[in-house]
Amino acid sequence: MKESLRYALLEAQLELARQASRSVVLVVTGHAAAGKTALINELNHRLENRLTEVHALAPSSEERERPYWWRYWRRLPARGRVGVFVHGWYGDALFARTEQRLGEGAFHDRLAEIRAFEAELAAENVAIVKLWLDIDRDVQGRHLKALWHDPERAWQVKDHDWQRHLQYHALDALGREMREATEADHAPWLRLAGGPEETPIKALAQRLVAAMAGPLPDVESPLTTPTAGIGAPPRLSDLDAASPEAMDKATYRERLKEAQARLAGNAREIQRRRIPVVLAFEGQDAAGKGGCIHRLTSALDARQYRVHRIAAPSEEERAHPWAWRFWQRLPLDGRVAIFDRSWYGRVLVECVEGLAEPAAWRRGYDEIRRFERQLLAHGAVLGKLFLAVDKDEQLRRFRARAETPHKRHKLTEEDWRNRERWDDYRRAIDDIFVHTHDVDGGWALIDANDKRRARLAVLDHVNRLLEARLAEPR
Amino acid sequence: MKESLRYALLEAQLELARQASRSVVLVVTGHAAAGKTALINELNHRLENRLTEVHALAPSSEERERPYWWRYWRRLPARGRVGVFVHGWYGDALFARTEQRLGEGAFHDRLAEIRAFEAELAAENVAIVKLWLDIDRDVQGRHLKALWHDPERAWQVKDHDWQRHLQYHALDALGREMREATEADHAPWLRLAGGPEETPIKALAQRLVAAMAGPLPDVESPLTTPTAGIGAPPRLSDLDAASPEAMDKATYRERLKEAQARLAGNAREIQRRRIPVVLAFEGQDAAGKGGCIHRLTSALDARQYRVHRIAAPSEEERAHPWAWRFWQRLPLDGRVAIFDRSWYGRVLVECVEGLAEPAAWRRGYDEIRRFERQLLAHGAVLGKLFLAVDKDEQLRRFRARAETPHKRHKLTEEDWRNRERWDDYRRAIDDIFVHTHDVDGGWALIDANDKRRARLAVLDHVNRLLEARLAEPR
Numbered sequence: 001m002k003e004s005l006r007y008a009l010l011e012a013q014l015e016l017a018r019q020a021s022r023s024v025v026l027v028v029t030g031h032a033a034a035g036k037t038a039l040i041n042e043l044n045h046r047l048e049n050r051l052t053e054v055h056a057l058a059p060s061s062e063e064r065e066r067p068y069w070w071r072y073w074r075r076l077p078a079r080g081r082v083g084v085f086v087h088g089w090y091g092d093a094l095f096a097r098t099e100q101r102l103g104e105g106a107f108h109d110r111l112a113e114i115r116a117f118e119a120e121l122a123a124e125n126v127a128i129v130k131l132w133l134d135i136d137r138d139v140q141g142r143h144l145k146a147l148w149h150d151p152e153r154a155w156q157v158k159d160h161d162w163q164r165h166l167q168y169h170a171l172d173a174l175g176r177e178m179r180e181a182t183e184a185d186h187a188p189w190l191r192l193a194g195g196p197e198e199t200p201i202k203a204l205a206q207r208l209v210a211a212m213a214g215p216l217p218d219v220e221s222p223l224t225t226p227t228a229g230i231g232a233p234p235r236l237s238d239l240d241a242a243s244p245e246a247m248d249k250a251t252y253r254e255r256l257k258e259a260q261a262r263l264a265g266n267a268r269e270i271q272r273r274r275i276p277v278v279l280a281f282e283g284q285d286a287a288g289k290g291g292c293i294h295r296l297t298s299a300l301d302a303r304q305y306r307v308h309r310i311a312a313p314s315e316e317e318r319a320h321p322w323a324w325r326f327w328q329r330l331p332l333d334g335r336v337a338i339f340d341r342s343w344y345g346r347v348l349v350e351c352v353e354g355l356a357e358p359a360a361w362r363r364g365y366d367e368i369r370r371f372e373r374q375l376l377a378h379g380a381v382l383g384k385l386f387l388a389v390d391k392d393e394q395l396r397r398f399r400a401r402a403e404t405p406h407k408r409h410k411l412t413e414e415d416w417r418n419r420e421r422w423d424d425y426r427r428a429i430d431d432i433f434v435h436t437h438d439v440d441g442g443w444a445l446i447d448a449n450d451k452r453r454a455r456l457a458v459l460d461h462v463n464r465l466l467e468a469r470l471a472e473p474r
Numbered sequence: 475m476k477e478s479l480r481y482a483l484l485e486a487q488l489e490l491a492r493q494a495s496r497s498v499v500l501v502v503t504g505h506a507a508a509g510k511t512a513l514i515n516e517l518n519h520r521l522e523n524r525l526t527e528v529h530a531l532a533p534s535s536e537e538r539e540r541p542y543w544w545r546y547w548r549r550l551p552a553r554g555r556v557g558v559f560v561h562g563w564y565g566d567a568l569f570a571r572t573e574q575r576l577g578e579g580a581f582h583d584r585l586a587e588i589r590a591f592e593a594e595l596a597a598e599n600v601a602i603v604k605l606w607l608d609i610d611r612d613v614q615g616r617h618l619k620a621l622w623h624d625p626e627r628a629w630q631v632k633d634h635d636w637q638r639h640l641q642y643h644a645l646d647a648l649g650r651e652m653r654e655a656t657e658a659d660h661a662p663w664l665r666l667a668g669g670p671e672e673t674p675i676k677a678l679a680q681r682l683v684a685a686m687a688g689p690l691p692d693v694e695s696p697l698t699t700p701t702a703g704i705g706a707p708p709r710l711s712d713l714d715a716a717s718p719e720a721m722d723k724a725t726y727r728e729r730l731k732e733a734q735a736r737l738a739g740n741a742r743e744i745q746r747r748r749i750p751v752v753l754a755f756e757g758q759d760a761a762g763k764g765g766c767i768h769r770l771t772s773a774l775d776a777r778q779y780r781v782h783r784i785a786a787p788s789e790e791e792r793a794h795p796w797a798w799r800f801w802q803r804l805p806l807d808g809r810v811a812i813f814d815r816s817w818y819g820r821v822l823v824e825c826v827e828g829l830a831e832p833a834a835w836r837r838g839y840d841e842i843r844r845f846e847r848q849l850l851a852h853g854a855v856l857g858k859l860f861l862a863v864d865k866d867e868q869l870r871r872f873r874a875r876a877e878t879p880h881k882r883h884k885l886t887e888e889d890w891r892n893r894e895r896w897d898d899y900r901r902a903i904d905d906i907f908v909h910t911h912d913v914d915g916g917w918a919l920i921d922a923n924d925k926r927r928a929r930l931a932v933l934d935h936v937n938r939l940l941e942a943r944l945a946e947p948r
Contacts, residue, residue, distance in 0.1 A: 037776075040777075041775060043776075045768065045771065049771055049812075051765065052781075054776040062534045062536055298519045301511060302558070306527065316790050323551075327855055406484060
């Protein structure tokens with residue numbers, strides 16, 4: 001590589017780190033013996049190692065017990081950094097297909113997921129470079145044999161290299177199909193000739209300089225088709241009729257005990273069958289989310305669940321794509337993650353504050369849909385619960401909070417400000433129901449004007465979700 | 475639990491979160507069937523779940539491939555939060571001993587590690603509460619039988635509960651020994667009567683309120699005995715004699731190639747044998763750490779190593795005890811972690827800036843020694859390299875940096891400031907050598923006045939470290 005290109009690469013990387021406004025992801029895949037390792041090593045020696053992370057994955061037990069994409073989300077470089085993925089999601093898909101671990105349909109689904117994943121990253125200022133390293137089949141065979149007969153280098157040849165040599169034509173065709181299906185302006189493929197004689201470092205370095213310092217391309221977001229609805233989505237006005245009268249304490253206590261016993265049994269079975277559960281709670285301020293969550297967790301073993309309160313993002317969270325903070329919190333199989341406010345905050349706030357342009361707003365919904373689908377694809381039970389109070393009831397609760405010393409901390413200036421935009425929020429909430437009331441991810445709209453009824457309704461809804469899953473054949 | 479105590483607990487926890495100046499760690503262990511689970515569940519329902527994390531460990535593959543304490547370090551609550559460990563490090567030690575996975579000597583070593591671990595946390599404002607739940611042996615037996623014969627609750631009885639009932643007396647004696655060995659003002663034991671009739675939530679809640687809101691006790695730091703030296707530690711003045719003349723380029727290139735080939739072979743063998751390697755680089759500004767690291771990594775497979783640059787801590791790092799950031803970066807078995815500046819920054823800065831009181835300074839050294847010992851106990855190769863330049867050579871390099879566009883970013887105001895305190899740093903560095911030149915963790919002092927010789931010396935030192943380990947019987 002010419003010295004001038006070398007400095008350009010280093011300069012671009014230092015500027016990337018200084019600005020910390022984007023990150024760069026490089027995926028390198030292709031044929032066996034095409035010199036992937038040599039190329040990555042050479043590249044890596046040209047980069048500032050302290051700002052670079054190279055990932056060659058052998059999934060750990062923590063990764064296998066979470067949705068497929070978790071292993072990549074957790075490894076995404078923070079803004080200002082470079083992440084290099086050896087084979088990455090492309091190698092995964094390619095080899096799983098040739099080894100028949102993915103059927104044809106599943107392979108195409110995976111390609112669609114890849115498209116969506118990359119579009120999501122690109123929209124969050126991740127510059128993506130994808131490299132396919134080519135080699136002629138005969139050259140590959142001769143090179144593998146030469147290595148094999150050289151005692152110094154025979155270790156470089158793994159069983160799977162021979163396997164991939166035998167499957168050269170299948171891999172070549174799949175590779176082409178994969179590249180065509182995932183080509184995009186925001187994540188273009190670079191196809192370079194490798195092999196024993198060539199290390200196309202120059203072309204790769206040029207592309208990387210562009211990714212680090214060039215303009216970020218527009219994102220062509222492949223919008224996910226909403227799945228068929230599961231009946232009409234709820235609407236807040238469904239609750240406008242007079243709420244049922246308050247439940248008396250004795251009845252409540254008895255029913256609560258029953259529902260919690262039922263939940264305890266269901267939760268044990270969920271744990272035994274290693275089914276992950278994700279519950280998202282949304283609701284107006286003072287709707288009683290905390291109290292409902294408390295009645296849920298009171299029936300659960302403390303070791304089984306974790307409650308995540310979603311508030312302002314941390315420094316580390318701000319340095320990663322938006323969804324990263326939710327991926328980080330996904331439960332292991334058999335565990336329950338309860339989100340007190342959730343990924344819906346994004347579409348709520350963007351919509352109410354009028355921040356979002358239509359494209360960003362559509363993208364928000366799209367990311368949410370795909371996030372939830374990935375949970376479901378991994379076999380998670382997903383519950384989404386909205387606790388609704390009316391405007392008078394909220395006022396009563398705000399006042400009660402202001403007057404009760406141990407509750408005063410719950411009431412903030414922001415609560416009053418949000419209250420002023422009551423109707424805007426109502427519209428945004430109904431929008432959420434319309435756009436995300438999907439198969440397996442339906443909303444439960446809970447009338448929360450009576451706390452006791454609301455808590456029982458929450459328990460009942462969660463119990464029914466778990467029982468429906470437990471009734472499915474394994 | 476009385477309502478007043480309940481509010482006191484919640485108030486204390488909210489204040490803990492508001493101040494975010496300390497965290498609380500609760501470990502609950504004791505006899506089987508003493509009601510541990512019920513107690514933790516009940517406690518957890520009194521706490522603010524969004525600020526609490528409950529950990530019951532079944533080590534993952536990522537945890538088994540790192541030093542023992544990594545699994546606890548990664549789970550330490552951030553300041554403002556509460557971490558509850560079910561059995562935690564005490565259950566680990568206890569059951570490993572009764573199941574003969576730990577011999578008597580190893581058990582005592584573990585108790586010493588626990589003392590040191592807790593002292594380290596306490597010194598970083600972690601309030602520690604340790605609960606041993608007692609039960610009479612006969613009551614335990616009757617209770618286990620009653621559960622076993624109740625179809626609704628039989629699932630609660632695990633095989634290990636019977637095992638622990640049979641070993642009651644051994645566990646009781648070991649428990650007593652363990653409590654006595656780890657009792658400290660900063661990490662006191664609470665021993666409470668449990669069993670089917672009693673859930674001593676009140677006593678536990680009172681203790682927790684004190685831990686959250688009470689004064690933090692003085693830490694009695696159990697200083698680690700330095701291990702026998704490995705000969706005299708190096709001194710910077712060893713290099714004061716005239717440096718050897720600069721090596722010519724041709725000789726350098728040839729030797730570099732040889733040394734890198736040797737390193738490549740050693741690194742492959744290290745990976746094959748799954749030996750983790752940790753290399754810490756220290757040195758004066760402009761001593762050429764980056765260049766030396768670069769010549770090391772040029773010989774390594776990009777997938778095998780990671781370079782960690784230690785600079786100002788992030789928000790998340792500041793919310794955890796000091797050593798957390800280094801624990802977070804420990805490599806998996808077979809991988810190489812290279813630290814560009816390291817945990818020695820602490821004693822250097824504290825000493826030079828005169829910040830540290832003698833006690834804090836001793837504690838810093840003590841933590842470093844224990845951190846390194848834990849790496850070694852896990853089987854890691856640990857290399858510590860100090861690159862030294864003389865004052866004139868540093869000035870030449872500063873000037874060269876200022877004049878070279880692509881190197882200018884490396885020179886900061888702070889570099890000039892540090893240079894003014896050259897002699898203070900020299901004293902602090904010699905102190906480091908004296909205090910941490912331990913068996914298996916010896917310092918290599920590298921004359922870095924000639925860059926070529928320095929790079930070769932670094933490669934040679936690392937090669938010799940790896941070869942010494944590879945020569946050991948497995």
